[in-house]
């Protein structure tokens with residue numbers, strides 16, 4: 001696995017430092033609220049796990065899986081959500097929607113819109129990485145750790161073909177690993 005890495009782009013110490021900064025910002029925003037952290041599987045598992053341990057707030061944690069349906073190649077934002085709790089209570093709660101990466105924005109926008117349709121008062125979004133240059137819909141993250149260029153990255157929850165999520169840092173892969181250029185693999 002390690003031989004597939006081209007370069008470490010964000011190292012562990014930088015991640016820890018940025019998480020502490022983000023956590024302080026979130027504590028200010030959500031203090032005194034009934035906070036529900038909703039993490040979008042699978043990519044957000046590492047980020048969400050590290051982040052909640054830095055939040056000295058009463059909170060609950062929920063996971064959801066989002067499947068998008070579009071014209072076969074591009075998601076059009078129609079999203080099917082699957083929650084994993086039978087006794088999910090959304091009304092009246094402050095929702096923090098957590099994802100590993102905001103890319104085109106289609107996933108997070110669709111999930112946010114669906115949560116609002118389900119009667120949630122407000123949803124704030126929080127992402128570990130923001131590829132702002134790739135945005136295809138009108139959505140900015142309310143909270144984010146890092147903005148990254150349009151380079152294909154793995155680690156800290158992000159995968160390529162299901163692998164590399166367990167790398168403790170953000171790295172680029174050697175292009176020959178995915179048979180592509182330095183941008184997103186096809």
Ligand code: PRP
Pocket residue numbers: 040041042043044099100101102103104105106107108158159
């Ligand atoms: C990734 C990532 C985001 C989404 C971002 O999920 O975790 O949820 O894509 O892309 P977008 O902004 O263009 O919609 P993916 O579908 O790869 O699933 P995973 O989290 O299980 O890896």
